[in-house]
Amino acid sequence: MERSSVAFDQNFSGAADFPALLRRKGLLASAVIPPIPQAGAPQKTWQPTEATTILAFKFSGGVLVAGDRRATAGNTVVYDRADKVLEIDRHSIMAIAGVPATAWEMARVLEHSFQYFRRTQLQEMSVDGKVRALSKLLRDNFGFVMQGVGVVVPIFATYDSHPKPETRLYFYDAMGAQFEAADYAATGSGSPAVRGILYYENNWGRKPLHKLSEDEAVSVALRALDTAAESDTSTGGVDRGGKIYPIIKIVSREGIATLPESKIAAVFKETVA
């Protein structure tokens, strides 16, 4: 018998775990991890497909998170206005490198998980709880990664008001390990170049990253993405002809601010182009 999604569930759990609720209702597929191949058997190697560049660093006004706009499948550019910097709640951003279908679904699950926790438990989920929730989603997705589909490598940026008011920045690996970044994080196929630039700027630039003003931070982000795009065909960088600029968002105590394209264009024109 098919159950409608609005059927009343008499056996509700009272638990606060939204993914578990989705699984109980059959709304979230869980991947089966394929058996480990025997020695000598032909191995299907797993090809990372996280083709994009995402970066985030702490500056004087919070955490800046930037992502290019290109979505690719192999050699083909599928879309040049993709949004990979996603708002999860009023103070949290998840920026994604990886397979968009999985990543956007993950962002949706995460967004609903935080709201569901607050509504059922009558308190906000802690930052550690949120960071862990994303880690668990990645872990649960690893079966798909092993099958060669659905790899996601995100960055998570948030503002923590308790116990000490500060911005927090995390990056993950595809299995769900979480690493807290002190200054900056980058992920995606263009990230080696970006990591080099951010390391250089942080140590020998005119100012360390955490002292940069907003305009200076935007300038560093644009230069880094443009450098990544120079050698990585999967990174869009800044499309000068089409006037397509990266998405840049800032997380601070006040919440999340999305920089308007006009502002990014102005900084680009003055300091990058």
Place this chain on the structure above:
Amino acid sequence: MIEEPYRWVEAIANRREYIEAQLAPGSPIAAVGYRDGILFLTVGQTRQKLFEIYDRIAMGAIGHPGDIERLRMAAIELASTEGFTRSAADVSLRRLVHYSLSPVMKSAFEQVYGAPYLARMLFAEVGESPNEDLFLRVEYDGEIATNGATYAQARQDFAVLSGTRQSRELMEAFLKSQHAPDASFELALNSALNAWSIGHISLKASDANGQPDQAAVLKHRQEQLATSGIEAAVLERDASRAIRYRSLSDTELRSLINE
């Protein structure tokens, strides 16, 4: 007992009487629509009575805490899975109450060997303009009362909940004459607080069956506020935000009350 229709009717009547007696001391809750949203208000006894259900839906309830909790969780689960699988715009209070909550409450009430839900609930969903606001009251037997333009009833931009029918009707009569849907927040707050006081007076003195005079309402209000806190929440009309629910603290409201 079930085989004999008369005994069944009698059992249902007894059960109704029992539940009404259990709900009777429940402190009133007023929900009033105003220009910028919907305000839920009650004057605090001990436990929380106002809850967020989904982006645009809030709930107030009286009854047994265990039953309220089961119904609240069920409502949140239904709204969240619907919002996740389709979209937040597809989550509708009308569907939630008519298709899910009401049938379940009715069958629990009528199965005389099982336990009924000891709860009376008030839901509201904020719309883009005051005349799109939806208010629904759901009784322990699954009965639904709505604010909206049904048959002979004029649209009302408020809804109330109380322990007794008399108390509820007095509150409704008061809001019908005193409350306008385009009121400011401050006016709405004071109307809601007066409506609560009228309902509460009626619960305390069940023999008095008319509208108390204004001085008596003010006096009662002052006495109650001296010892209890205001519990309030709003569903904001501001469309720039997805999540409209915000609970208000007692301290931020005290300064807006007309003494």
